[in-house]
Amino acid sequence: MHAAVHAAPATRLLLSGNEAVARAAWEAGVRVAAAYPGTPSTEILECLAAYPDLHAQWSTNEKVALEVAIGASLAGSRALAAMKHVGVNVASDALMTQTLLGARGGLVLAVADDVGMSSSQNEQDSRFWGRFAHLPVLEPADAEEAYAYTREAFALSERFETPVILRLTTRVCHVKGLVTVGAREAVPARGFERDPARYVMVPAHARRRLPIMLEREARLAEHAEASPLNRLEDGADRRVGFVVSGPAYLAVREAFPEAPVLKLGLSHPLPVGLARRLAEKAERVVVVEETEPLVEQELRAAGLEVTGKAVLPRMGELSADVVGRAVRAWLGEPVEEHARPAPVIFPRPPTMCPACPHLGVFFTLSRLRNVIISGDIGCYTLGAGHPWNALDTTICMGASLSVALGLDKGRGEQDRGRHVVAVIGDSTFLHMGMQGLLDIVYNRGDVTVLILDNRAVGMTGGQDHPGTGRDARGEEAPRVDFAALVRALGVPAERVHEVDPYELPTLFRTLRAEIKRGGPSVIITNRPCVLIDAYRPTPPLRVDEARCTGCGNCLDVGCPAILVTRRERAVKPSGKEVELAFVRIESLACTGCNLCVGTCAPDAIVPMEGRA
Numbered sequence: 001m002h003a004a005v006h007a008a009p010a011t012r013l014l015l016s017g018n019e020a021v022a023r024a025a026w027e028a029g030v031r032v033a034a035a036y037p038g039t040p041s042t043e044i045l046e047c048l049a050a051y052p053d054l055h056a057q058w059s060t061n062e063k064v065a066l067e068v069a070i071g072a073s074l075a076g077s078r079a080l081a082a083m084k085h086v087g088v089n090v091a092s093d094a095l096m097t098q099t100l101l102g103a104r105g106g107l108v109l110a111v112a113d114d115v116g117m118s119s120s121q122n123e124q125d126s127r128f129w130g131r132f133a134h135l136p137v138l139e140p141a142d143a144e145e146a147y148a149y150t151r152e153a154f155a156l157s158e159r160f161e162t163p164v165i166l167r168l169t170t171r172v173c174h175v176k177g178l179v180t181v182g183a184r185e186a187v188p189a190r191g192f193e194r195d196p197a198r199y200v201m202v203p204a205h206a207r208r209r210l211p212i213m214l215e216r217e218a219r220l221a222e223h224a225e226a227s228p229l230n231r232l233e234d235g236a237d238r239r240v241g242f243v244v245s246g247p248a249y250l251a252v253r254e255a256f257p258e259a260p261v262l263k264l265g266l267s268h269p270l271p272v273g274l275a276r277r278l279a280e281k282a283e284r285v286v287v288v289e290e291t292e293p294l295v296e297q298e299l300r301a302a303g304l305e306v307t308g309k310a311v312l313p314r315m316g317e318l319s320a321d322v323v324g325r326a327v328r329a330w331l332g333e334p335v336e337e338h339a340r341p342a343p344v345i346f347p348r349p350p351t352m353c354p355a356c357p358h359l360g361v362f363f364t365l366s367r368l369r370n371v372i373i374s375g376d377i378g379c380y381t382l383g384a385g386h387p388w389n390a391l392d393t394t395i396c397m398g399a400s401l402s403v404a405l406g407l408d409k410g411r412g413e414q415d416r417g418r419h420v421v422a423v424i425g426d427s428t429f430l431h432m433g434m435q436g437l438l439d440i441v442y443n444r445g446d447v448t449v450l451i452l453d454n455r456a457v458g459m460t461g462g463q464d465h466p467g468t469g470r471d472a473r474g475e476e477a478p479r480v481d482f483a484a485l486v487r488a489l490g491v492p493a494e495r496v497h498e499v500d501p502y503e504l505p506t507l508f509r510t511l512r513a514e515i516k517r518g519g520p521s522v523i524i525t526n527r528p529c530v531l532i533d534a535y536r537p538t539p540p541l542r543v544d545e546a547r548c549t550g551c552g553n554c555l556d557v558g559c560p561a562i563l564v565t566r567r568e569r570a571v572k573p574s575g576k577e578v579e580l581a582f583v584r585i586e587s588l589a590c591t592g593c594n595l596c597v598g599t600c601a602p603d604a605i606v607p608m609e610g611r612a
């Protein structure tokens with residue numbers, strides 16, 4: 001359990017931004033917290049689940065998480081929903097209506113933008129949701145501010161009866177800083193008050209709420225001009241004044257310590273008056289923001305002469321080096337080519353873990369001919385890479401099934417003989433995949449679906465979900481029966497199979513038979529992620545060098561525990577020249593899953609204790 005959970009008020013702790021948000025939410029009296037895991041937001045809910053006096057839950061997807069938080073807010077409790085940036089796309093249906101209802105108990109949506117895409121399929125600027133939904137956006141720059149702004153977000157939410165977006169970025173979420181914590185506020189639930197005109201969004205009610213929402217935004221704009229979250233800092237170097245939001249503030253302060261700065265903590269509605277005052281102090285104004293030129297465009301629209309993305313990159317994080325060099329070059333100052341050379345890091349492609357149950361699946365898929373494979377979001381997206389090259393599409397959470405149906409229905413003559421396979425993980429299937437399967441069944445698609453049930457949200461660190469049998473606190477919970485579920489969605493019972501992904505011949509046979517039959521079918525693989533408690537390793541293996549012929553077949557499994565020790569060129573009796581790859585197994589990493597054994601014709605892969 002994290003130290004923050006037991007820390008007494010006034011204790012100074014080294015916390016990540018996510019831990020700080022969790023502690024602040026608990027202190028703010030949050031009674032309900034819901035999330036779907038996603039880097040870099042995952043730890044917010046993980047930390048909240050460690051606090052005893054609130055309800056914390058993993059939800060099946062971000063829309064459900066937000067709706068749970070909305071329900072708690074309507075019941076008069078303070079509530080928080082947490083997700084990564086792409087999750088807001090999923091939750092947006094609820095968000096765009098909730099902005100009309102407003103909040104009752106304080107309602108905060110913590111969104112973590114993966115700036116630089118360390119682990120995401122796209123880069124999005126969640127501040128747009130604030131503009132789109134007319135909601136206030138708070139942007140902390142570090143862990144200390146993440147803590148303070150979270151507390152403030154609940155106060156703001158109740159004062160203006162609005163949901164509040166807390167926009168975090170990877171840097172804020174994961175970098176640690178010192179935070180002085182406080183005590184938990186006693187904020188009892190105020191109870192649900194029946195008010196259909198406000199809470200039932202039929203068109204007539206929604207029309208009446210619209211002006212209330214716009215009037216709220218106008219009051220928030222006034223508040224933004226006076227809020228201590230927006231700070232005008234003076235400076236002696238007046239060549240450039242900076243308008244800065246989020247963690248880019250630290251970059252600007254490091255690169256230009258003497259410049260005047262408008263630091264935006266409450267960045268929507270934008271305090272245009274404060275920006276005008278900054279413009280009076282400086283010869284020029286540069287807007288520094290990750291990632292889109294949102295503030296820049298709003299200031300321009302308000303008649304201010306500012307620059308931003310014409311000077312600074314629109315993608316990725318803005319470090320002091322990046323901001324300093326870009327702005328200095330723009331000012332016409334000499335800039336050294338490589339003021340701070342990048343550290344030398346050995347390039348390492350992302351790969352699956354040794355013995356990962358997905359290895360066998362992608363090895364098998366890579367051996368199938370005439371298939372189009374539709375992939376999804378999760379560890380198994382790595383199936384697109386070497387050595388499997390076994391994914392043809394990946395769009396977003398749950399899309400593999402519906403995209404597969406589209407590939408089936410939209411196929412041209414040239415693809416008539418090709419079979420369509422969709423691959424999805426257990427959590428992703430529950431998140432958004434079930435509807436796609438229903439669509440395949442309903443529309444009589446020729447699609448074979450592989451549900452890779454590894455009993456965890458593996459990509460984000462093995463969090464629980466309704467298919468794991470445990471809840472967010474690790475306590476026993478009802479467990480989804482995937483086979484029963486897919487049968488209930490209409491897949492014929494004889495077309496539903498549960499297969500051990502370490503048994504390659506069975507997996508291959510089942511897959512080949514199903515794709516040939518036509519119509520919908522589902523193959524569920526049933527081995528746990530190697531990183532969770534449910535995984536049971538067996539004794540490791542080794543390569544008997546005397547027997548290894550260097551055929552390299554075992555490398556096609558893609559297990560990182562198998563290493564090439566040397567390569568040789570050889571001429572076969574047929575006269576064909578081949579490259580041989582002799583290998584060894586890193587026994588410390590090997591869990592003895594036996595996957596590679598079936599690929600080795602000369603039986604050179606043997607138990608550690610085994611004899612040649």
Ligand code: SF4
Nearest residue numbers: 559590591593594596
């Ligand atoms: S048995 Fe083979 S595939 Fe399994 S972990 Fe060991 S080296 Fe990797």
Ligand code: SF4
Nearest residue numbers: 548549551552554600
């Ligand atoms: S499959 Fe067997 S023989 Fe071939 S490289 Fe691997 S260990 Fe050596």
